[in-house]
Amino acid sequence: MIVANYLVAGAVLCLGLFTVLTQRNLIKIVLGLSLMESSTYLLLVSLAYRHGSTAPVLLSPPKGEGQTALAHGNVADPVLQNFCLTAIVIGVAITAVFLTVVVRLAQHYRSIDADDIRDLRG
Amino acid sequence: MTSFWVLDYICLAAVVAAAVVVVLMRNLNGAVMALSATGTVLTVLFVVLGAPDVAHSEVVVGAIALPVLYLIAIGKIRTDVTDHGELGESEEADD
Amino acid sequence: MTDAADAPVEPVASADRHRPLIGVVIVGAFAAVLAIGLCALPRERAELPAIAREAMTIALPQWGTTEPVNEIVYGSRGFDTFGETFLLLAAVVSVMTLGRQRETRNEYVGEASAGLAEQQRDDPHSRTDSEEGEARQAEEREQDDSSTTDQESREPEAAPDDADDDPLGQPAPERAAGMTVIVRVAARTAAVPLSVAAIYLAAWGYSPGGGFPAGAALAGVILLLYTALGHRAVGKVVRPTVLEPLELFGAAAIIAVGVIGLLRRGSLFANWVRLAEPETIRSGGTLQLFSAGELIEVGTGLTIAIFALLGTEHDWTPDESGGDQSSDGSDRSDGSDGSDASQPSGGHRQGGGS
Numbered sequence: 001m002i003v004a005n006y007l008v009a010g011a012v013l014c015l016g017l018f019t020v021l022t023q024r025n026l027i028k029i030v031l032g033l034s035l036m037e038s039s040t041y042l043l044l045v046s047l048a049y050r051h052g053s054t055a056p057v058l059l060s061p062p063k064g065e066g067q068t069a070l071a072h073g074n075v076a077d078p079v080l081q082n083f084c085l086t087a088i089v090i091g092v093a094i095t096a097v098f099l100t101v102v103v104r105l106a107q108h109y110r111s112i113d114a115d116d117i118r119d120l121r122g
Numbered sequence: 123m124t125s126f127w128v129l130d131y132i133c134l135a136a137v138v139a140a141a142v143v144v145v146l147m148r149n150l151n152g153a154v155m156a157l158s159a160t161g162t163v164l165t166v167l168f169v170v171l172g173a174p175d176v177a178h179s180e181v182v183v184g185a186i187a188l189p190v191l192y193l194i195a196i197g198k199i200r201t202d203v204t205d206h207g208e209l210g211e212s213e214e215a216d217d
Numbered sequence: 218m219t220d221a222a223d224a225p226v227e228p229v230a231s232a233d234r235h236r237p238l239i240g241v242v243i244v245g246a247f248a249a250v251l252a253i254g255l256c257a258l259p260r261e262r263a264e265l266p267a268i269a270r271e272a273m274t275i276a277l278p279q280w281g282t283t284e285p286v287n288e289i290v291y292g293s294r295g296f297d298t299f300g301e302t303f304l305l306l307a308a309v310v311s312v313m314t315l316g317r318q319r320e321t322r323n324e325y326v327g328e329a330s331a332g333l334a335e336q337q338r339d340d341p342h343s344r345t346d347s348e349e350g351e352a353r354q355a356e357e358r359e360q361d362d363s364s365t366t367d368q369e370s371r372e373p374e375a376a377p378d379d380a381d382d383d384p385l386g387q388p389a390p391e392r393a394a395g396m397t398v399i400v401r402v403a404a405r406t407a408a409v410p411l412s413v414a415a416i417y418l419a420a421w422g423y424s425p426g427g428g429f430p431a432g433a434a435l436a437g438v439i440l441l442l443y444t445a446l447g448h449r450a451v452g453k454v455v456r457p458t459v460l461e462p463l464e465l466f467g468a469a470a471i472i473a474v475g476v477i478g479l480l481r482r483g484s485l486f487a488n489w490v491r492l493a494e495p496e497t498i499r500s501g502g503t504l505q506l507f508s509a510g511e512l513i514e515v516g517t518g519l520t521i522a523i524f525a526l527l528g529t530e531h532d533w534t535p536d537e538s539g540g541d542q543s544s545d546g547s548d549r550s551d552g553s554d555g556s557d558a559s560q561p562s563g564g565h566r567q568g569g570g571s
Contacts, residue, residue, distance in 0.1 A: 001260065002261040003256060003260065004131065004134060005130070005134065005171075006255035006258055007252060007256075008137060009255070010251040011138060011141075012138065012141045013251065014251065016145075017244050018240055019144075019145050021240040021243065021244065022234040022235045022237050022240035023230070023235070024230070024231055024233070024234065025231060027196060028150070028153065030192075030195075031144055031153055031154070031157055032145070034157055034188060035141055035144055038137075038160055038161065041164060041180065043255075045167075045168050045171050045173045046171065047258065047259075048171070049172060050261055050262075050263070050265060051262050054172055055172040055173065055174050056172075056269075056285045056286055057174065057283065057286075057424070058283040059284065059424050059496070067277060068277070071274050071276070071285075072274070075172075075265070076171065076172040076173060077269045078269055078273065078285045078286045078289055079272060080269075081175060081286050082286060082289045082297075085286075085290060086297060086298065086301045088180060088429075089179070089305055089429055089515075090301060090304055090305075092183050092187050092305070093304055093305045093308030095188060096309075096522045096523075096526070097308050097315075099194075099195035100195075100311070100316055100525075100526055100529070102195055102199070103195050103199060103316075103526065103529055104315055104529070107198075107529075112199055113231065148229050148231075149227050149228075149229055150229065151227060151228070174426075175284075175287070175426065175427060178418065178426050178427070178430040179427075179429055179430045181430075182429075182434055183433065186436065186440070187433055187436070187437075190523055191523065194526050194527050195526065196228050
């Protein structure tokens with residue numbers, strides 16, 4: 001049943017959170033954030049699934065169903081899938097900015113260990 | 123209908139395995155490849171769950187955009203500047 | 218086998234973690250709460266929410282498209298996609314500005330010279346130390362390497378233009394710009410079908426796919442050509458003067474589609490185009506225009522972000538604690554001599570650097 005999807009999404013979120021909390025290497029922290037984002041994609045699409053549903057596409061409906069019948073029939077939830085699309089685009093955008101900041105930090109402090117960088121001055 | 127759930131559980135197991143590899147792997151390039159594997163398995167899962175649009179975006183992001191950004195960042199972080207010319211960039215690129 | 222000191226070792230993260238036990242406790246508690254919440258979510262037998270049913274039913278009659286997800290993404294929730302696309306634009310702009318070197322402005326602004334003057338005033342004793350001098354010199358060498366101004370200390374010839382005439386057994390890193398002939402030919406032949414597939418993703422609006430995956434796939438094709446053929450091959454296209462206007466044209470097209478819909482139909486991103494046959498390229502009215510605008514913007518935006526990150530040069534800043542004299546020892550000719558290192562300058566930690 002679909003609860004397994006939800007629980008796996010929660011597990012991957014916790015894995016990412018654990019990485020962000022305990023890692024010293026900045027790249028691993030950004031990797032942890034990407035893991036947390038991937039878990040949200042999984043959760044959103046799992047929420048959109050309905051029992052025995054087909055994809056919300058009216059292009060070539062499964063045999064024996066007209067397009068309008070499919071529109072009223074058993075389909076997955078397109079609105080939640082749109083939320084997941086937006087989440088994926090935003091995930092790419094912020095990961096690019098995170099990585100640029102990490103590169104600049106590494107060049108400035110000449111180390112990517114979170115401890116060296118933590119003692120911010122001023 | 124059980125074939126659907128078998129596929130679903132296999133993909134879920136693969137996602138968790140890839141996520142654990144990302145967390146535990148010390149070699150940064152390996153961790154990035156594991157993240158790309160997570161994205162690709164998620165794409166298969168999205169197709170199984172009936173979300174073709176999301177699968178398109180996830181495969182493109184998981185296979186192209188994210189790994190390239192990470193590998194470039196890891197490459198740029200090496201603070202030694204002795205190697206030179208390996209990118210073959212030249213001045214006219216940013217005139 | 219002797220450990221080749223200069224061979225680039227794989228970048229490895231350190232093994233020790235920050236207080237893993239406390240981390241496990243916190244994440245464990247969070248996981249428990251999360252599990253309770255997730256189990257309470259509606260399962261797969263729940264009825265489809267009203268908005269989803271409405272989106273499915275109006276897709277064909279009102280928008281003439283057989284793809285409800287595209288209808289939601291670019292039609293009824295167009296404002297949400299508009300915000301997300303411009304967030305990607307903001308991210309690309311921030312990557313570009315972060316990646317830019319402090320260029321020496323000669324107009325009246327004079328940012329670099331002003332910055333240097335201010336730096337001298339704020340931090341009088343922080344002159345550049347020897348280690349940074351070498352690094353800046355190596356940096357110049359890296360810059361002018363391909364323009365073959367030969368200095369005796371450097372390798373005489375420039376990077377070979379592809380891997381075939383790079384003699385075997387060269388120490389890494391590989392200095393050829395392009396790859397071997399097999400990869401170059403394969404990349405050239407694969408580039409065209411791949412870009413056609415990317416354009417198909419956006420053009421066939423009535424089937425799954427859309428502007429974002431198409432744009433990202435196009436950026437992937439450009440990257441494929443860059444890695445296979447080297448920078449000279451994509452140099453003509455991947456230039457700020459070409460990509461930035463194109464990206465902003467895509468953004469302007471999206472704004473235009475939205476505002477015209479607002480003016481003529483009363484609501485942003487409403488459909489103001491005559492509906493075509495449902496399963497043709499033009500089906501879906503303004504969905505296709507929005508998708509094309511996003512294709513242009515995402516394709517050029519991701520390319521700019523990746524090449525800006527690729528082009529960030531080392532912006533060496535003087536070491537705050539006046540350089541770690543302990544490692545340089547006696548051979549410090551120029552730069553701050555040992556006197557200021559002992560003098561406690563604010564909260565600086567001694568011995569910077571990794």
